[in-house]
Amino acid sequence: MAFESFFAAQSFFLWSTFIVALILGMVVNKTNFCTMGAVSDLVNMGDAGRMRAWLLAATVAMLGVVALETAGLANLSNSTLPPYRGSEFQWGRYLLGGILFGIGMTLASGCGNKTLIRIGGGNIKSIFILLIIAVIAYYMVDPYKQLSTTWYQSMFAPWLGKASISLSTHQDLGSIVGKWFAVPALSMRIALGLIIGAVVLFIVFRSEDFRNSSDNILAGVVVGTAVLLAWYFTSSVAIVGEEGAQSLSSFYGNWDFAMDSTDGKPKNGSTNLLPQSFTFISPIGQTLGFAASGFDTSFLTFGVVAVLGVILGSLSWSLISHSFRIEWFASYQDFITHTIGAVLMGFGGVLGLGCTVGQAITGVSTLALGSFLVFLGIVFGSALTMKIQYYKLVYEDEATFGKALITALVDMKLLPGSMRKLDVV
Numbered sequence: 001m002a003f004e005s006f007f008a009a010q011s012f013f014l015w016s017t018f019i020v021a022l023i024l025g026m027v028v029n030k031t032n033f034c035t036m037g038a039v040s041d042l043v044n045m046g047d048a049g050r051m052r053a054w055l056l057a058a059t060v061a062m063l064g065v066v067a068l069e070t071a072g073l074a075n076l077s078n079s080t081l082p083p084y085r086g087s088e089f090q091w092g093r094y095l096l097g098g099i100l101f102g103i104g105m106t107l108a109s110g111c112g113n114k115t116l117i118r119i120g121g122g123n124i125k126s127i128f129i130l131l132i133i134a135v136i137a138y139y140m141v142d143p144y145k146q147l148s149t150t151w152y153q154s155m156f157a158p159w160l161g162k163a164s165i166s167l168s169t170h171q172d173l174g175s176i177v178g179k180w181f182a183v184p185a186l187s188m189r190i191a192l193g194l195i196i197g198a199v200v201l202f203i204v205f206r207s208e209d210f211r212n213s214s215d216n217i218l219a220g221v222v223v224g225t226a227v228l229l230a231w232y233f234t235s236s237v238a239i240v241g242e243e244g245a246q247s248l249s250s251f252y253g254n255w256d257f258a259m260d261s262t263d264g265k266p267k268n269g270s271t272n273l274l275p276q277s278f279t280f281i282s283p284i285g286q287t288l289g290f291a292a293s294g295f296d297t298s299f300l301t302f303g304v305v306a307v308l309g310v311i312l313g314s315l316s317w318s319l320i321s322h323s324f325r326i327e328w329f330a331s332y333q334d335f336i337t338h339t340i341g342a343v344l345m346g347f348g349g350v351l352g353l354g355c356t357v358g359q360a361i362t363g364v365s366t367l368a369l370g371s372f373l374v375f376l377g378i379v380f381g382s383a384l385t386m387k388i389q390y391y392k393l394v395y396e397d398e399a400t401f402g403k404a405l406i407t408a409l410v411d412m413k414l415l416p417g418s419m420r421k422l423d424v425v
Contacts, residue, residue, distance in 0.1 A: 001233075002240045006251055007264060009239050013248060013273070016233040017302050018309040024226040024278070025120060025313020030321070033057075033219035034114050035356035036105045039382040044390070052204045053216040053223075054360070059200045060224025061277075061365035065231060066193035069186060074235035074275065076366050077170050077185075081276040082353040084368035085170040092163020093156075094370045097352025098359070098377020100344045105378070106385040108341025111356040112280035112349060116307060120314025123327045125335075129342040130284060136346030137285025144267040144289050144299065152350060160351070173367040189367055196367075227362050230277035234302060248273040265298060272301040277365070279358025281349025283307050352377065384408055394425050 003009035027033070031053075038050035068074040077085050105111040108129050110118060115133070118126040142150045169175040174189025181188070204220075205211055238245040241258075251258060252269035259265070266272060272286075283303025290299040318324035329335040349355045352374040354363055360378060363371025387408035391399045399407075403421035410420045 001236050002238045002245055004240060006239055006248070006259070009237050009248055009251075010266070010273075013234060013237050013302070014300060014305050017230060018305040020226050020229050020233075021278070021306045021309025022313040022316070024223065025117060025310035025315075026317040027219060027222040027313075028113065028310070029117050029121060029314040029317040029323075031215040031219035033216075033223060034110060035360070035378075036110050036114065036382060039102075039106075039379055040386060043383050043386050048207065049210055049213055049216050052207060052210045053220040054356075055200055056204050056217070056220025057223035057227070058361045058364045059197050059204070060221055061227040061231075061361055062193055062367065063197045064224070064228030065365045066190055066197070068228070068232060068235070070190055074231055076231065076235070076275060077172070077175075081271060081274045082279075082282075082358075084353075084363045084366045084371060085172045085175070087167045087170055088164055089167055089171045089370060090161075090164040091370070091373060092160050093351050093353070094373040095377050096160065097348045097350070098374040099381035100348030101352055101355060101374075102348070102378040102381025102383075103385045104341045104344025104346075104348050104381075105356070106341065106382045106389075108338050108345055112284060112345065113310065113355065113357050116280065116310040117314045118327075120311045120316075121318045122324045125327065125329050125338060129338055129345075131288075132339065132342035133281060133346040133349070134284045134288035136343065137281050137350055138288045139285075140347065140350040141282050141285055143272070143282060143286045143301070143303075146289075156351065171369045173369060176369065193367060223357070223361065224365075227277045227357070227365055230302075230306075230362075231275065231365070234277070235275040247275075266300070267298050272303075276302055277362040278306055279303075279354045279362055280307065280310075281346065281355050281358065348381075380412075384412065387411055391422050391425075395422055398422075 001012065003012065033053060034050060035054055038054045041047040041049065042051050065074070065076065069076065101111075105114075108115070112133065115126045115129050119130060136151075139147070140151045167176070169179050170185065172185070172189060173192050175185040177192065178185045178188035210216055237248055239248065239251050249270055252266070252273055255262075255265055283301070283306055286299075286301050286303040287307045290296070290304045293299045315324070329338065349358070352359055353370070354374060356378055359371045359374040364375060388401070388404045391404040391407055392401075399422055406415060407420055407422040409415040410417055411424075
């Protein structure tokens with residue numbers, strides 16, 4: 001998709017994102033696609049329906065990325081946001097971020113994407129959660145390069161940066177395995193993507209209940225396709241000039257030579273105009289920056305229009321289906337629990353370089369090893385928190401946090417049964 005001017009290309013970049021996000025918000029609201037709900041259904045009821053929908057979404061996106069890269073329509077190895085395939089395997093950051101995010105989304109009744117969906121459905125307390133995440137994400141990431149230092153640089157990098165391994169190749173499975181067998185990374189990504197995709201699709205659709213659930217299938221297909229379309233649009237937008245076609249980020253790097261003034265020049269375009277797809281924690285921080293700027297259009301990014309699109313899509317479906325309901329905190333304890341959850345989601349989402357969508361679907365679509373680790377961390381953190389909450393609810397005062405934690409770890413086969421402190425209910 002080539003355009004003759006930067007502003008025409010940027011307009012398509014943003015509008016295509018908004019339309020896809022709008023549809024995403026509508027479908028997620030309609031189908032009740034929820035990653036925290038998926039873990040809850042599996043842990044508390046043994047129902048894997050929404051977990052299968054989550055896996056279907058990741059698989060659709062992954063197979064789509066394989067097709068894009070095979071056709072030469074996208075190259076996600078060197079210019080992605082965040083750097084899913086970077087050579088620094090920051091295992092400490094991935095694991096800690098994933099676990100914190102999993103705990104946080106459970107306490108706050110949903111992940112970043114679900115927070116946006118609930119705002120569109122009339123949930124006022126989700127606005128409060130959004131604001132907390134926005135402040136943390138903004139100061140952790142500094143999306144417009146306006147701060148002297150970020151919270152991540154001052155509070156986390158000095159010690160968490162040590163829990164990292166420098167790889168001799170990109171961290172996607174295709175590059176790692178391809179190097180072992182002396183096979184080109186792209187060829188190995190294609191092979192692994194097809195194999196993993198086939199196995200997961202078999203596991204997902206072997207369930208008759210899932211095959212009969214139109215909402216779960218619709219959710220998985222649409223969410224995965226939305227991630228794929230975002231990769232495609234942001235990778236293929238180009239500006240045609242006398243020297244040939246160039247990407248938005250490349251043109252931005254030559255702005256002073258190509259443009260007569262800085263009017264309309266996007267903030268931090270060298271990063272914010274790179275190929276990217278849906279994630280929601282850092283973009284929520286970008287949205288705060290956009291609002292603080294007085295809604296200056298130079299602060300508009302993929303992330304900002306994605307956040308707005310999902311909220312408006314959810315609102316649209318809520319009005320169409322007559323499901324719009326105003327909701328506030330049920331009690332002071334509910335307020336405290338959601339506040340803690342929002343704080344953990346903000347820090348966890350930035351540390352893990354993404355959320356349940358940003359890493360577990362968008363990141364997994366690139367076959368990045370770190371994305372799989374974050375995915376596991378999120379599921380572990382969420383499941384552990386749910387089990388602790390369950391034992392605290394059943395045993396009340398008898399179940400101290402320590403007893404509930406140890407018993408939950410026993411249930412998850414991470415501690416021997418002899419250490420159990422509370423009887424199975």
